[in-house]
Amino acid sequence: MKQKTVNRRTFLSKSTACITGVGIAGTCAMFGRENLPHEQKQPAIKEYRVLGRTGFRVSDIGCGYPGLVNESVLKAAIAGGINFIDTIEGHGGGNSEIAIGRAIKTCPRDSLFINSKIAVTEKDTGETLVARVKKSLERLDTDYIDGLMLWHATTARETENKVFHKAVRQMRKEGIVRFSGVSCHGSSYADEPPETMDKIICAAVDSGRFDIVMFVYNYVQKEMGDKILELCGKKNVGTTLMKTDPFGGAYNIVTNMVTNYQKENKEIPPNIQKVYSKIMKSQEQAMPFLIQHGLSDLNARKEAAISFVLNHPAVSTVLISFSNFTEVADYIRLSGSRLTDRALSEVNSLRATFGPLYCRHACGICESTCPRRVPVNTIMRYNNYFVAQSREKYAISQYLGLDRPNAGNCAGCEGFCEAACPFGVPIHALLVDAHKNLSLTGEYA
Numbered sequence: 278m279k280q281k282t283v284n285r286r287t288f289l290s291k292s293t294a295c296i297t298g299v300g301i302a303g304t305c306a307m308f309g310r311e312n313l314p315h316e317q318k319q320p321a322i323k324e325y326r327v328l329g330r331t332g333f334r335v336s337d338i339g340c341g342y343p344g345l346v347n348e349s350v351l352k353a354a355i356a357g358g359i360n361f362i363d364t365i366e367g368h369g370g371g372n373s374e375i376a377i378g379r380a381i382k383t384c385p386r387d388s389l390f391i392n393s394k395i396a397v398t399e400k401d402t403g404e405t406l407v408a409r410v411k412k413s414l415e416r417l418d419t420d421y422i423d424g425l426m427l428w429h430a431t432t433a434r435e436t437e438n439k440v441f442h443k444a445v446r447q448m449r450k451e452g453i454v455r456f457s458g459v460s461c462h463g464s465s466y467a468d469e470p471p472e473t474m475d476k477i478i479c480a481a482v483d484s485g486r487f488d489i490v491m492f493v494y495n496y497v498q499k500e501m502g503d504k505i506l507e508l509c510g511k512k513n514v515g516t517t518l519m520k521t522d523p524f525g526g527a528y529n530i531v532t533n534m535v536t537n538y539q540k541e542n543k544e545i546p547p548n549i550q551k552v553y554s555k556i557m558k559s560q561e562q563a564m565p566f567l568i569q570h571g572l573s574d575l576n577a578r579k580e581a582a583i584s585f586v587l588n589h590p591a592v593s594t595v596l597i598s599f600s601n602f603t604e605v606a607d608y609i610r611l612s613g614s615r616l617t618d619r620a621l622s623e624v625n626s627l628r629a630t631f632g633p634l635y636c637r638h639a640c641g642i643c644e645s646t647c648p649r650r651v652p653v654n655t656i657m658r659y660n661n662y663f664v665a666q667s668r669e670k671y672a673i674s675q676y677l678g679l680d681r682p683n684a685g686n687c688a689g690c691e692g693f694c695e696a697a698c699p700f701g702v703p704i705h706a707l708l709v710d711a712h713k714n715l716s717l718t719g720e721y722a
């Protein structure tokens with residue numbers, strides 16, 4: 278790897294270059310296209326937005342971290358004009374970073390914003406974090422990363438992590454990290470003080486130490502995100518969104534569950550049948566409306582979900598975990614889209630119809646009622662990776678790595694969590710199915 282030192286002057290010139298954004302990203306798309314056989318068919322990003330105080334203009338559709346990066350798919354995304362690429366330090370044995378390193382060679386480095394996330398453990402020191410980031414840079418085959426986020430903060434206090442901030446200060450001086458950030462899915466476990474995602478991220482933004490943030494925002498789970506977006510707008514902090522399509526996951530989870538029972542010629546358990554009947558009834562009642570408004574298939578609903586979040590002026594980029602070329606083309610087509618007032622009211626109707634099926638990301642309200650301290654919301658997030666995002670291996674590995682009781686405890690339970698859910702989510706059956714998907718044995722405690 279070429280280990281070129283980036284001094285302060287080079288650094289500033291990179292920043293200035295990036296502020297010009299649109300032109301550079303256009304250049305980047307052209308560079309990528311030279312290498313692709315079907316260039317004419319590729320849709321292109323239509324809108325670039327300023328990523329808060331970083332000044333960098335990022336594509337409104339960005340590359341989320343898909344667990345295992347497919348180099349060719351990422352090259353297609355870059356060729357389409359996507360210039361925000363998210364990753365995580367060391368995941369998958371570092372192979373994803375290696376794939377990203379190869380893919381980003383298709384265009385000038387300073388036309389891309391590469392964002393990584395790092396988990397900080399109690400054993401870490403400033404030195405170990407710096408060493409880990411340097412290893413990341415080797416795998417990414419680049420001299421610097423643009424953003425380094427404290428990964429998955431679960432309390433406001435965690436965002437004050439001295440080791441992380443000290444390491445970031447040093448790496449900024451060395452020119453190997455340009456901006457600091459934080460990502461959050463809310464609190465993880467019942468025994469922590471109940472801190473919501475907006476409380477955690479807003480505390481981080483108010484501290485003035487973070488330039489970019491990553492959080493959940495969609496048309497069902499919107500209230501917390503609205504607060505964060507308003508504050509980020511005022512403080513000029515860049516916003517990157519994840520989990521922007523709530524419905525696909527909820528719908529797929531239950532319908533796949535029933536299909537599997539049918540395929541295996543097994544009787545559908547009564548609690549799952551109850552949820553399935555509820556979905557089918559909602560769908561049946563909603564179908565005339567969905568057909569009338571062109572929302573009768575999942576793709577149309579996905580488009581509505583993305584357009585909804587893009588409508589918010591404080592959103593910088595919407596992260597999508599692309600797993601194939603079709604997804605790249607489909608999502609890039611949504612760049613620059615806006616919802617009309619009428620379409621907004623349609624999305625609100627979707628929320629009323631399907632909202633009760635969705636275990637809200639970054640929620641966890643029910644977890645304190647579980648006598649076994651099962652991390653309900655985290656498990657449902659892993660199941661969403663498994664069912665809705667085709668990230669089976671990643672989802673299973675995360676589930677097996679849980680350091681709290683898993684959903685194997687749920688089968689014989691009377692479902693205290695479900696009774697406590699203010700949104701009416703049939704969570705008991707969903708947890709039982711999640712365990713079936715995510716555990717290797719499918720056995721219950």
Ligand code: SF4
Nearest residue numbers: 636637640641643698
């Ligand atoms: S089941 Fe309900 S209360 Fe529990 S995490 Fe999901 S949405 Fe929140």
Ligand code: SF4
Nearest residue numbers: 647651687690693694
């Ligand atoms: S079903 Fe029972 S064991 Fe499982 S999370 Fe809910 S309360 Fe806990």
